[in-house]
Amino acid sequence: MRKPFIAGNWKMNKDLKGALELTNGLKRNLTDVEDVEIGLFPPALFLPDVVDACTGTRFAVGAQNMHWEEKGAFTGEISAPMILSVGATHVIIGHSERRQHFGETDETVNKKMHSALKAGVLPIMCVGESLEQREAQKTLDIVSTQIRDGLESITSGQMARVVVAYEPIWAIGTGKTATPDQAQQVHATIRSILAEIFGDDVAQGVRIQYGGSVKPDNVKSLMTQPDIDGALVGGASLDVDSFTALVNFKEA
Numbered sequence: 001m002r003k004p005f006i007a008g009n010w011k012m013n014k015d016l017k018g019a020l021e022l023t024n025g026l027k028r029n030l031t032d033v034e035d036v037e038i039g040l041f042p043p044a045l046f047l048p049d050v051v052d053a054c055t056g057t058r059f060a061v062g063a064q065n066m067h068w069e070e071k072g073a074f075t076g077e078i079s080a081p082m083i084l085s086v087g088a089t090h091v092i093i094g095h096s097e098r099r100q101h102f103g104e105t106d107e108t109v110n111k112k113m114h115s116a117l118k119a120g121v122l123p124i125m126c127v128g129e130s131l132e133q134r135e136a137q138k139t140l141d142i143v144s145t146q147i148r149d150g151l152e153s154i155t156s157g158q159m160a161r162v163v164v165a166y167e168p169i170w171a172i173g174t175g176k177t178a179t180p181d182q183a184q185q186v187h188a189t190i191r192s193i194l195a196e197i198f199g200d201d202v203a204q205g206v207r208i209q210y211g212g213s214v215k216p217d218n219v220k221s222l223m224t225q226p227d228i229d230g231a232l233v234g235g236a237s238l239d240v241d242s243f244t245a246l247v248n249f250k251e252a
């Protein structure tokens with residue numbers, strides 16, 4: 001049985017005060033939740049404060065990106081050991097905004113995956129097609145390549161610690177959501193590729209999140225799909241009430 005994982009990617013939003021207000025609001029509403037894993041991904045600058053504020057909760061806290069090297073002359077970057085050193089446990093790798101605006105490729109995603117897993121940081125690896133690719137019926141090919149190349153040489157043992165997020169680019173921040181059927185089709189394909197590479201036991205245990213304009217009014221229909229195990233949420237994660245409603249999706 002895969003435990004649902006609802007994660008908020010705050011992107012480049014909030015100042016320190018706003019980050020703590022959001023964290024404390026979620027803490028008030030969600031500290032007792034046991035049957036859903038909750039993840040907060042604030043800007044890297046606020047990680048230590050958000051980790052501190054999450055003391056006494058089960059919330060996972062993680063970074064939105066990292067470099068594949070452990071240290072060195074990489075101005076502006078952070079590494080997996082640095083993430084761990086402030087008490088954070090997770091990292092988002094290969095978000096489409098990193099791919100679109102910062103030159104991230106399947107090759108750099110793969111280097112980051114190896115680096116995170118070696119250090120003991122738990123990665124959420126993002127994949128997803130553009131609108132043009134979907135309209136050209138290339139969705140499954142694109143996602144398959146992203147999965148195979150992003151996970152190149154990852155072992156089955158390591159894969160048990162990986163979360164995959166399917167995020168169609170055309171649905172991110174646009175208000176357009178993939179229908180539950182569209183999302184389920186891609187999630188099922190991802191799981192079958194994982195089974196091919198890592199074996200069925202591992203594939204059945206991997207959580208695959210959906211991301212792309214997930215809101216309180218569509219979360220339940222997505223989460224009832226058999227291969228959708230959670231959500232990676234941008235906009236709706238920035239507000240205490242809407243993120244609370246997402247975590248409480250069973251009541252929607």
Ligand code: PEP
Nearest residue numbers: 172173211212213234235
């Ligand atoms: C995201 O950035 O991962 C995302 C899914 O954003 P939004 O929920 O705003 O579409």
